[in-house]
Amino acid sequence: MILFELIDYGTLKVIWWVLLGVLLIGFAATDGFDMGVATLLPFVAKTDVERRVAINTIGPVWEGNQVWFILGGGAIFAAWPPLYAVSFSGFYLAMFVVLAALILRPVGFKYRSKKPDLKWRRNWDIALFVGGFVPALIFGVAVGNILQGVPFRLNEDLRTLYEGTFFGLLNPFALLCGLLSVAMLTMHGGAWLTVKSGGIVAERARRYGSYAAVATILLFAINGIVLWLAVKGYRIVDGVSPNMPSNPLFKTVTRDGASWFSNYSTYPWMTIAPALGFAGAAGAFIGLRGKSELLTLLCSKVSVLGIISTVGLSMFPIILPSSIDPKSSLTVWDSASSHATLFNMLVATVIFLPIVLAYTAWVYRVLWGKIDERTIQREQETMY
Amino acid sequence: MEIDVVTLSRLQFALTAMYHFLFVPLTLGLSILLAIMETTYVMTGRAIWRQMTKFWGTLFGINFVLGVATGLTMEFQFGMNWSYYSHYVGDIFGAPLAIEGLMAFFLEATFVGLFFFGWDKLTKLQHLVTTWAVALGTNFSALWILIANGWMQHPIGAAFNPQTMRMEVTNFYEVLFNPVAQAKFVHTVSAGYVTAAMFVLGVSAWYLLQGRHIELAKRSMAVAASFGLLGALSVVVLGDESGYSASEHQKMKLAVMEGMWHTEPAPAGFTVFGIPNQQKRETQYAIRVPYELGLIATRSLTEPVPGIVDLVDRTKLDVAKGIKAYDALMTIRAAKGQKIDLTAKNAFEENGRYLGYAYLLKRYIEDPRKATPDIIEKAAWDTVPTVWPMFWSFRLMVGLGFYFILFTGAFFYLASTGRLDKYRWLLRLAVYSIPLPWIAAELGWFVAEYGRQPWAIEGVLPTAIAVSHLGIWEVAITMAGFVAFYTVLLIIEMSLMLKAIKAGPQPDKSADASVRGRIQTVPAE
Numbered sequence: 016m017i018l019f020e021l022i023d024y025g026t027l028k029v030i031w032w033v034l035l036g037v038l039l040i041g042f043a044a045t046d047g048f049d050m051g052v053a054t055l056l057p058f059v060a061k062t063d064v065e066r067r068v069a070i071n072t073i074g075p076v077w078e079g080n081q082v083w084f085i086l087g088g089g090a091i092f093a094a095w096p097p098l099y100a101v102s103f104s105g106f107y108l109a110m111f112v113v114l115a116a117l118i119l120r121p122v123g124f125k126y127r128s129k130k131p132d133l134k135w136r137r138n139w140d141i142a143l144f145v146g147g148f149v150p151a152l153i154f155g156v157a158v159g160n161i162l163q164g165v166p167f168r169l170n171e172d173l174r175t176l177y178e179g180t181f182f183g184l185l186n187p188f189a190l191l192c193g194l195l196s197v198a199m200l201t202m203h204g205g206a207w208l209t210v211k212s213g214g215i216v217a218e219r220a221r222r223y224g225s226y227a228a229v230a231t232i233l234l235f236a237i238n239g240i241v242l243w244l245a246v247k248g249y250r251i252v253d254g255v256s257p258n259m260p261s262n263p264l265f266k267t268v269t270r271d272g273a274s275w276f277s278n279y280s281t282y283p284w285m286t287i288a289p290a291l292g293f294a295g296a297a298g299a300f301i302g303l304r305g306k307s308e309l310l311t312l313l314c315s316k317v318s319v320l321g322i323i324s325t326v327g328l329s330m331f332p333i334i335l336p337s338s339i340d341p342k343s344s345l346t347v348w349d350s351a352s353s354h355a356t357l358f359n360m361l362v363a364t365v366i367f368l369p370i371v372l373a374y375t376a377w378v379y380r381v382l383w384g385k386i387d388e389r390t391i392q393r394e395q396e397t398m399y
Numbered sequence: 400m401e402i403d404v405v406t407l408s409r410l411q412f413a414l415t416a417m418y419h420f421l422f423v424p425l426t427l428g429l430s431i432l433l434a435i436m437e438t439t440y441v442m443t444g445r446a447i448w449r450q451m452t453k454f455w456g457t458l459f460g461i462n463f464v465l466g467v468a469t470g471l472t473m474e475f476q477f478g479m480n481w482s483y484y485s486h487y488v489g490d491i492f493g494a495p496l497a498i499e500g501l502m503a504f505f506l507e508a509t510f511v512g513l514f515f516f517g518w519d520k521l522t523k524l525q526h527l528v529t530t531w532a533v534a535l536g537t538n539f540s541a542l543w544i545l546i547a548n549g550w551m552q553h554p555i556g557a558a559f560n561p562q563t564m565r566m567e568v569t570n571f572y573e574v575l576f577n578p579v580a581q582a583k584f585v586h587t588v589s590a591g592y593v594t595a596a597m598f599v600l601g602v603s604a605w606y607l608l609q610g611r612h613i614e615l616a617k618r619s620m621a622v623a624a625s626f627g628l629l630g631a632l633s634v635v636v637l638g639d640e641s642g643y644s645a646s647e648h649q650k651m652k653l654a655v656m657e658g659m660w661h662t663e664p665a666p667a668g669f670t671v672f673g674i675p676n677q678q679k680r681e682t683q684y685a686i687r688v689p690y691e692l693g694l695i696a697t698r699s700l701t702e703p704v705p706g707i708v709d710l711v712d713r714t715k716l717d718v719a720k721g722i723k724a725y726d727a728l729m730t731i732r733a734a735k736g737q738k739i740d741l742t743a744k745n746a747f748e749e750n751g752r753y754l755g756y757a758y759l760l761k762r763y764i765e766d767p768r769k770a771t772p773d774i775i776e777k778a779a780w781d782t783v784p785t786v787w788p789m790f791w792s793f794r795l796m797v798g799l800g801f802y803f804i805l806f807t808g809a810f811f812y813l814a815s816t817g818r819l820d821k822y823r824w825l826l827r828l829a830v831y832s833i834p835l836p837w838i839a840a841e842l843g844w845f846v847a848e849y850g851r852q853p854w855a856i857e858g859v860l861p862t863a864i865a866v867s868h869l870g871i872w873e874v875a876i877t878m879a880g881f882v883a884f885y886t887v888l889l890i891i892e893m894s895l896m897l898k899a900i901k902a903g904p905q906p907d908k909s910a911d912a913s914v915r916g917r918i919q920t921v922p923a924e
Contacts, residue, residue: 075515075517078508078509078511079505079508079509079512082505084471085471085474085500085504088474088496089496090497090500092489092493092497093490096485097489099477100478100483103475104482104868104869107873108873110475111479111876111877111881114471114475118472118888121465122465122888125461125464129461129899130898171732173564173565174482174486175482175486260563262562262564265735352489352567353490353560353563353568355567355568356493356494356567356568359494359571360497363502368501374510375505381521382512396905
């Protein structure tokens with residue numbers, strides 16, 4: 016018997032669908048607060064020292080957090096090659112903007128404090144803000160477009176033909192999703208700042224963070240209503256089976272008016288995801304007002320988990336619907352890597368992910384403790 | 400050369416990869432040098448080694464962030480510009496990239512923050528472990544990306560699946576232990592070690608010329624010279640190993656590097672100088688060393704090394720088999736996953752691995768089955784990259800490799816005999832030599848990747864087929880964007896590097912609070 020047959024192909028596809036979610040949630044729950052802090056930077060920190068307080072709360076950890084994003088790219092490439100091929104070539108210019116913005120971050124962190132010149136530092140502050148706000152917005156916009164369907168088709172060679180434009184991505188529902196994403200990550204950044212910073216920065220973070228938490232709740236609800244009323248869902252008609260080879264053209268998909276909410280009546284347990292999205296944000300709001308810091312951060316993470324899971328569960332088993340040629344849509348059953356690759360990658364994940372989590376936890380523990388204006392003055396030379 | 404999406408996409412990949420590779424070699428080598436310096440500090444307790452670690456660490460940090468920043472693009476560019484490639488080989492190629500993230504990027508990125516911010520938060524030993532984790536992480540990442548790249552050069556352990564219209568892994572073990580990948584890994588990290596060594600030697604030599612930071616500079620040079628000498632020996636020897644594996648798996652690349660048009664009787668000579676002429680299909684004014692190429696390429700005196708013209712003739716046969724494979728594939732595809740014609744199935748099993756050769760014809764004709772002998776002839780000649788850039792890049796790289804051996808060897812000798820500051824001209828030469836390893840590394844990348852053309856995956860997928868379905872303006876915009884953006888960042892990086900070098904090492908503050916009552920001055924060794 017071949018080793019990879021230990022786990023049935025269909026099961027592996029579902030496992031990798033879950034792991035895809037784990038990666039996205041891991042990214043949003045860790046690097047998400049980095050983006051949130053960068054978005055909050057102009058609001059919570061006015062003077063240079065305050066800015067340095069905010070920046071240094073994430074200074075030593077953002078780099079490891081960003082690996083969730085890179086790993087997300089690599090894992091989609093390895094486990095869902097058609098998704099990698101269609102989404103990044105389809106959202107081509109949007110992806111370029113995201114990359115350009117994200118590239119500003121590493122340089123911003125590292126180079127900002129290399130010169131005392133205030134103008135130099137202010138320019139890097141703008142760069143850091145862009146590096147946080149723009150990706151947060153575009154990730155949400157991308158999700159908004161995915162929920163509506165993306166204008167691509169696959170030809171007989173399974174080559175991707177994308178027929179949309181960059182500005183077509185910026186439609187009202189997608190922008191609403193973008194705002195939700197910004198609000199959610201800003202809440203998360205605020206929660207992180209209350210845990211890691213002290214003084215005026217933490218105080219302002221509490222205020223703006225609680226605004227963001229309210230915005231998260233409202234936008235999540237509005238998006239849900241719009242999705243219910245105005246966005247048609249997709250449904251697989253036939254031609255799929257869990258163990259089928261990964262060829263999206265073997266199936267039929269329709270968009271016959273069934274909504275993205277039908278999964279919740281079939282599997283009522285799934286409603287736990289949106290419930291967590293709301294409850295987490297509400298908890299974060301209470302925490303931010305009531306100054307219980309760790310609870311705030313935990314609630315905020317729960318909200319991130321709930322909101323992202325909601326998107327995934329609503330669409331299951333569809334991953335990337337096509338608006339112009341529904342049968343080209345990518346689903347869990349027909350867009351994965353081969354049986355052997357899914358198995359090999361699972362083995363690698365089972366070995367390495369716990370190790371990663373263990374040393375990441377250790378590093379966070381070593382770096383634990385609040386940063387305030389005194390810390391910056393004490394460690395002028397070494398701090399960002 | 401006509402400007403189309405394929406050309407622009409290739410140019411964009413080349414530019415972003417070569418920019419990225421300006422930062423990577425120094426990261427690879429300097430991370431290990433930092434770990435060695437800090438190990439010495441922990442073992443001897445001498446504060447100067449800590450000061451050295453911190454000083455070179457500052458330069459490491461300035462360089463490292465741009466490696467990270469430009470690396471972001473690399474991870475997503477396959478999907479953006481090479482979407483058919485991503486679909487076609489993602490099953491194999493994606494895995495090492497994902498494992499690179501899991502095993503290497505997390506390690507280096509999680510610990511690099513602690514390296515800079517953990518000096519006062521960790522015990523000496525904990526900090527040392529942190530530094531080694533960064534060094535291991537960066538070097539692991541080279542391993543995984545070269546496993547991916549090695550598979551592009553020598554795609555083993557995989558086969559085309561007509562059901563899914565893509566390559567799928569058949570033997571993951573073969574992909575991991577690909578001999579080409581192993582040779583490339585050692586060659587590339589060694590090149591990184593040489594780069595870091597030449598950098599540390601050059602900067603330290605400048606301090607000696609200025610009469611500043613003498614103790615730090617001398618110790619740094621001693622470490623760098625020995626490390627660099629080992630690296631330079633390894634880079635040349637393992638480069639030779641790469642040549643050997645190229646001769647086994649990429650005969651065309653080797654023949655083009657050599658400007659060797661016709662198969663020579665064994666053992667083939669090595670052309671030291673010559674002017675390759677693509678039109679006349681000959682290398683003019685050639686000066687040759689007998690036997691040498693035969694030895695490098697075949698490790699024997701009796702086996703011939705095939706020349707370009709003969710390889711093209713072989714390619715024509717491969718194209719013919721490719722057309723049969725394509726024909727069978729069309730029949731299978733028409734069945735849409737239902738009952739498959741047995742004849743077609745057998746025909747594909749027999750010829751399937753030549754399918755890529757049929758795709759070479761797509762440049763001239765929509766349906767490869769309709770190719771005339773004339774078109775097949777043209778497509779076969781397309782497998783010959785332009786010879787002169789390959790020929791000269793290779794020679795320049797090898798020449799630099801030997802220079803690095805001599806140069807680091809000389810400094811190793813001077814360091815062992817305590818005469819590092821004796822020859823001022825040599826110190827000056829060290830300063831001027833700083834850019835050379837970067838040139839060698841970029842040339843090496845060029846030889847390896849341009850020499851693989853017209854294939855994205857050697858013998859499997861032509862580059863022209865691999866691109867995304869994008870408009871020419873989209874590719875042009877992002878390329879202009881990346882180049883402008885990277886250039887600005889590169890200028891900022893170099894100015895900050897120079898500033899940090901001019902400022903020199905920070906006086907080691909904790910030396911006064913000196914841990915076990917050590918005196919502030921540096922103890923003599």
